[in-house]
Amino acid sequence: MMRDQKLWTWHLAAGVVILFFLGMHMTVMHLNTVVVLKGLNPAGGHPIDWTNVVARARSGFFMVTYVVLLGAALFHGLYGLRNILFELDPARWLKRAISGLLLGGGLGLFVIGTWAAIVARSM
Amino acid sequence: MTTPKLTEVSYQIRRFDPERDAAPHWEVYRIPYAPGMTVLEGLWKVKELRSPTLAWRSSCRMGVCGSCGMLINGKPRLACNTQIAELESETVVVAPLPNFDIVRDLVPELAPMFATHQALMPYVIREDVEEREHPTNEFYQSAHELEHYLQFTYCIKCGCCMAACPTFATDALYSGPMPLGQAHRYNSDTRDGGFAARKQVLADEPGPWRCHYAGECSRVCPKGVDPAKAIQLMKRELVLDYLRLHKKKCPAKVAVKPTEAKRRDNIPEAPPRTV
Amino acid sequence: MLESKGHPNRLGIWGWLGGGRWGAERYLYTLHRLTGLGLLAYFLLHIIVTSSRALGQARWTQAMGAVSGPLFKVGEYLVFLAFAFHAINGIRLGIIELGFGVGKPIEPVYPYRTSLDVQRPIAIGVLVLAAVLVVMGTLNFWVLE
Numbered sequence: 108m109m110r111d112q113k114l115w116t117w118h119l120a121a122g123v124v125i126l127f128f129l130g131m132h133m134t135v136m137h138l139n140t141v142v143v144l145k146g147l148n149p150a151g152g153h154p155i156d157w158t159n160v161v162a163r164a165r166s167g168f169f170m171v172t173y174v175v176l177l178g179a180a181l182f183h184g185l186y187g188l189r190n191i192l193f194e195l196d197p198a199r200w201l202k203r204a205i206s207g208l209l210l211g212g213g214l215g216l217f218v219i220g221t222w223a224a225i226v227a228r229s230m
Numbered sequence: 231m232t233t234p235k236l237t238e239v240s241y242q243i244r245r246f247d248p249e250r251d252a253a254p255h256w257e258v259y260r261i262p263y264a265p266g267m268t269v270l271e272g273l274w275k276v277k278e279l280r281s282p283t284l285a286w287r288s289s290c291r292m293g294v295c296g297s298c299g300m301l302i303n304g305k306p307r308l309a310c311n312t313q314i315a316e317l318e319s320e321t322v323v324v325a326p327l328p329n330f331d332i333v334r335d336l337v338p339e340l341a342p343m344f345a346t347h348q349a350l351m352p353y354v355i356r357e358d359v360e361e362r363e364h365p366t367n368e369f370y371q372s373a374h375e376l377e378h379y380l381q382f383t384y385c386i387k388c389g390c391c392m393a394a395c396p397t398f399a400t401d402a403l404y405s406g407p408m409p410l411g412q413a414h415r416y417n418s419d420t421r422d423g424g425f426a427a428r429k430q431v432l433a434d435e436p437g438p439w440r441c442h443y444a445g446e447c448s449r450v451c452p453k454g455v456d457p458a459k460a461i462q463l464m465k466r467e468l469v470l471d472y473l474r475l476h477k478k479k480c481p482a483k484v485a486v487k488p489t490e491a492k493r494r495d496n497i498p499e500a501p502p503r504t505v
Numbered sequence: 506m507l508e509s510k511g512h513p514n515r516l517g518i519w520g521w522l523g524g525g526r527w528g529a530e531r532y533l534y535t536l537h538r539l540t541g542l543g544l545l546a547y548f549l550l551h552i553i554v555t556s557s558r559a560l561g562q563a564r565w566t567q568a569m570g571a572v573s574g575p576l577f578k579v580g581e582y583l584v585f586l587a588f589a590f591h592a593i594n595g596i597r598l599g600i601i602e603l604g605f606g607v608g609k610p611i612e613p614v615y616p617y618r619t620s621l622d623v624q625r626p627i628a629i630g631v632l633v634l635a636a637v638l639v640v641m642g643t644l645n646f647w648v649l650e
């Protein structure tokens with residue numbers, strides 16, 4: 108089966124990706140006055156002002172990083188949750204149900220987020 | 231350190247008799263104290279003077295056999311390797327090692343741990359079975375190669391690490407620090423070629439993936455084995471293996487017997503074998 | 506697993522939270538777990554809320570309005586704190602769980618020096634770095650904005 112060997116390696120790799128992109132995301136959103144990155148909030152003002160949101164959404168770079176971050180963070184977080192739940196030693200059928208639920212939910216959210224990133228590009 | 235005046239200590243012991251008790255309960259015994267007394271010696275005193283039915287496991291009383299692991303003042307340790315004075319408390323609180331079923335009083339059921347240990351094949355695996363079973367000579371191994379695994383050979387299978395591990399506290403499927411540490415001990419032995427065989431178990435749920443480096447196993451290990459270190463090193467090997475970067479080591483060769491060499495005349499013959 | 510007739514004695518979740526008197530890494534592990542769960546919960550909601558931008562400015566402003574106010578601001582601040590810790594401690598875990606920073610196998614000589622002592626400087630560095638991030642975030646959240 109080799110499942111955890113594979114999943115854990117990807118968990119780690121996703122962690123590295125998140126470190127970069129979420130680090131950037133957090134700097135844009137929450138360190139915007141301490142670390143001023145003019146290019147990322149082109150209209151000035153608050154980072155979640157509509158003009159800034161649109162400006163970022165139009166950039167191809169932002170769209171791609173949003174989607175990559177979305178995928179990596181969903182995998183990293185849901186695998187972590189699965190790990191914690193599995194450590195509670197649930198029955199075999201419950202483990203299968205948990206895996207299915209997390210996989211389904213994760214894919215669903217990935218689709219929603221990706222759709223939003225693509226639609227917002229053409230605004 | 232304790233005051234030199236201390237002449238008595240209290241032993242608070244978690245007792246359980248499967249034939250009479252529904253659940254474990256605490257009992258307190260007072261026994262005379264002598265400087266230098268170990269927790270194990272105190273247990274013998276309790277048995278001798280207060281409660282002859284008290285049960286525990288011990289044998290070597292010198293930290294070698296691995297029988298006397300128990301939860302002493304909240305920490306898993308060897309009773310024979312722990313002086314009462316070092317507890318810095320007038321009460322010695324003794325309970326059986328957690329995370330193992332209680333057979334009776336201070337006796338933990340270690341059999342599941344040994345079953346996992348065995349499942350991870352803690353022995354040298356080689357393709358030349360004939361040479362392994364009926365060796366003609368020793369295998370080559372340098373002193374430097376010995377150092378890769380020497381530390382992990384000091385394990386006495388006392389189970390203290392298993393009692394301390396947070397993951398093992400809930401997850402019975404997780405192999406735990408002792409068996410994983412021992413699997414790495416053989417994986418990193420240059421005479422061994424069993425990485426692929428052990429990987430069949432390690433790549434899945436019983437493997438090192440549920441270890442999150444809380445480090446408790448290494449903190450309590452009475453022999454300095456540092457299973458947490460072994461487990462992280464093992465993870466690196468398995469990740470490299472997944473990325474197909476793991477270097478396959480060919481097991482060490484059998485040392486060649488020198489054929490040309492001749493005994494010098496002035497060296498006497500060895501005495502005949504006695505066994 | 507062998508069948509055992511003994512009395513069950515697993516610590517259960519209490520065993521996750523810590524024995525009470527043990528080492529710092531146990532608490533880092535617990536905190537990593539809690540912050541991870543918190544971040545995940547926030548993130549799942551965050552995906553849905555921010556996806557409203559695809560439906561136009563009105564819906565975006567509406568969604569942002571629904572998650573504003575002092576309570577949400579404190580919540581966001583907590584998420585930032587969790588992120589600061591989880592990210593920096595995650596770097597340490599990534600290094601260590603690949604077998605770096607734990608030292609080479611050595612001959613155990615009493616008093617034992619374990620991998621915990623070897624990686625301790627990284628653990629301290631993590632706490633310092635996370636504290637710096639927390640200070641920066643706190644300034645940004647409550648003072649400058």
Ligand code: SF4
Nearest residue numbers: 385386388389391451
């Ligand atoms: S690793 Fe240490 S604590 Fe664990 S069984 Fe071996 S000697 Fe005991």
Ligand code: SF4
Nearest residue numbers: 395441442444445447
């Ligand atoms: S380092 Fe790993 S194996 Fe050791 S106690 Fe922690 S979680 Fe368990």
Ligand code: FES
Nearest residue numbers: 289291296298310
């Ligand atoms: S009695 Fe042998 S290790 Fe304690």
